[in-house]
Amino acid sequence: MNEQRFLSQLEEFSTAFNDTKGNGVTRFSWSHTATLAQSWLEKEFSRMGISLRADGAGNLHAHIKGKTDLPRVIVGSHLDTVQNGAKYDGSFGLVAALETLRSFREEGFIPNRSIEFIAFAEEEGANFGTTCLGSKLITGIIKPNDLKSLCNDETNAWDMLEKFGLDPANLENEQIVPHTVYAYLEAHVEQERRLFKNNYKLGIVKAISAMRSYRIIYHGESVFAATPLKERRDPVVSFIECHTEIQKAVASGIFPENTRFTVGQICCNPGTPIMVPGECIFTIDIRNLEISNLPAISEKIKEIIVKVAEKNGIGVDIVPLSRSGGVKMSELVQNAYKNATNELGFEYFEMNCGTALDAAPMGMVVPAGLLLVANQVNSETGEKYALPEDLCSGALVYEKTIRQLVSE
Numbered sequence: 001m002n003e004q005r006f007l008s009q010l011e012e013f014s015t016a017f018n019d020t021k022g023n024g025v026t027r028f029s030w031s032h033t034a035t036l037a038q039s040w041l042e043k044e045f046s047r048m049g050i051s052l053r054a055d056g057a058g059n060l061h062a063h064i065k066g067k068t069d070l071p072r073v074i075v076g077s078h079l080d081t082v083q084n085g086a087k088y089d090g091s092f093g094l095v096a097a098l099e100t101l102r103s104f105r106e107e108g109f110i111p112n113r114s115i116e117f118i119a120f121a122e123e124e125g126a127n128f129g130t131t132c133l134g135s136k137l138i139t140g141i142i143k144p145n146d147l148k149s150l151c152n153d154e155t156n157a158w159d160m161l162e163k164f165g166l167d168p169a170n171l172e173n174e175q176i177v178p179h180t181v182y183a184y185l186e187a188h189v190e191q192e193r194r195l196f197k198n199n200y201k202l203g204i205v206k207a208i209s210a211m212r213s214y215r216i217i218y219h220g221e222s223v224f225a226a227t228p229l230k231e232r233r234d235p236v237v238s239f240i241e242c243h244t245e246i247q248k249a250v251a252s253g254i255f256p257e258n259t260r261f262t263v264g265q266i267c268c269n270p271g272t273p274i275m276v277p278g279e280c281i282f283t284i285d286i287r288n289l290e291i292s293n294l295p296a297i298s299e300k301i302k303e304i305i306v307k308v309a310e311k312n313g314i315g316v317d318i319v320p321l322s323r324s325g326g327v328k329m330s331e332l333v334q335n336a337y338k339n340a341t342n343e344l345g346f347e348y349f350e351m352n353c354g355t356a357l358d359a360a361p362m363g364m365v366v367p368a369g370l371l372l373v374a375n376q377v378n379s380e381t382g383e384k385y386a387l388p389e390d391l392c393s394g395a396l397v398y399e400k401t402i403r404q405l406v407s408e
């Protein structure tokens with residue numbers, strides 16, 4: 001691979017397709033900016049004589065024909081980001097896969113197995129709160145019809161896809177058929193700080209954490225700010241109590257080791273300084289490395305949420321948003337990553353991953369493997385950034401591993 005070209009294209013992609021320049025990277029699925037990123041990829045693939053096709057969810061697919069009809073190897077990562085996301089999130093894996101395929105083409109290397117490139121849509125779940133939506137739809141974990149009941153304030157997911165010119169009805173015909181796939185390989189920058197703390201540059205993932213998320217709505221009563229405190233049914237008070245109770249429960253050690261919970265979104269309705277809100281709406285994300293632990297943890301947390309509502313005499317709704325992960329990565333791909341890393345003279349850290357990437361849904365239906373590259377952490381600002389040499393090391397391992405598996 002051409003390391004210089006890889007780095008400059010990664011920089012170009014991460015910088016150009018961003019709605020919040022100077023404040024992280026924001027590239028939501030099915031947005032104008034995502035369309036521009038798609039055009040860029042189309043242009044790069046067309047230079048190799050390969051066309052890029054969008055499926056009913058907006059995942060982009062490219063096919064490279066191998067010498068045989070053996071099960072193919074899928075490579076890729078996601079096209080979207082969260083609001084103000086990390087610079088190379090998603091784009092690292094996409095550009096590393098692109099550079100790998102282009103290098104093969106330039107060398108005249110024709111793989112034994114066909115290769116499919118996928119740029120997944122909506123991995124972050126920014127539009128509807130459901131993570132890995134693109135990969136869940138083509139692996140059958142979410143059915144196309146479920147899109148009609150997946151809503152945000154403005155629309156449902158089915159209508160949004162149609163409005164964007166996609167054909168969600170066709171997703172039925174675009175499912176991944178497990179026995180036609182040899183392996184799925186993803187490369188990604190690490191979201192946690194495990195590699196940094198352990199002083200490693202590359203991580204080979206053994207398993208991806210299980211996660212579930214919920215939207216909670218506390219229904220109180222909206223009254224004017226002049227209303228005496230005693231006469232209010234303020235849902236924000238319940239939110240604060242609930243958060244504190246869950247923190248206490250975690251500290252008391254009643255949950256299994258490695259349990260994480262996060263309130264990532266809070267809003268009040270009406271959200272105005274002079275009113276007590278009628279509703280406090282927030283999300284809770286619950287994670288554990290063992291999927292079998294999730295039901296009990298979720299039940300306990302729901303119990304706390306309901307208890308607080310009852311105590312304060314307000315209503316509560318708990319809406320399931322997303323569930324994923326709890327997937328072991330394939331030994332075949334892990335070993336291939338290890339061999340490639342060793343042969344290139346790099347070191348690796350074997351780890352579990354707390355982030356639900358597309359490798360999680362993919363890993364439920366086909367053998368999947370995830371390679372992580374360390375983010376450095378600025379000790380003063382906490383800002384995360386990946387070093388060019390580490391991105392190159394990761395891309396080299398990724399390329400070598402793909403070459404190995406498509407030659408088998």
Ligand SMILES: [Zn+2]
Binds near residue numbers: 089090123
């Ligand atoms: Zn990502």
